[in-house]
Amino acid sequence: MSAEHTHLPPGIEVITTLPGAGARIPADAEARSVKITLAPGDPGAPPHRHPGPLFGYVTEGEVLFELEGQPPRVLKAGDAVFEPGGDVVHYQGGNNLPDAQSQIVVTMFAPPGTPLLTVLGAEELAERRHLRFDPSGG
Secondary structure (H helix, E strand, O other), X not given: OOHHHOOOOOOOOOOOOOOOHHHHOOOOOEEEEEEXXXXXXXXXXXXXXXXXXXXXXXXXXXXXXXXXXXXXXXXXXXXXXXXXXXXXXXXXEEXXXXXXXXXXXXXXXXXXXXXXXXXXXXHHHHHXXXXXXXXXXX
């Protein structure tokens, strides 16, 4: 934690910081705060990409999260996450709990008028298969 976060008033807690994030935010971007609530067992959106970077925080439950080139991981309530957006594929963002809802709040930085996400077709996913994390190393 940096020095500017050491003397905060009571009740204020810095959850995480992301050095250099500003370099990834488009100059004309708008900030969009979005709350995603996932019903028990909800797999979330199909593979997609976002028009800009996002920074999020799991507020409830567990979210199975997978970005292109990274192994899937479970984010639990209190965990923060960064996604670069742009060309990077977001493969999974579903509820990891079969019997309880999960929720994540994200702030996305994107050019005005762009969609929150763009779902990818089977052909593009096949073309990018080599970029997805492979636990076997192959």
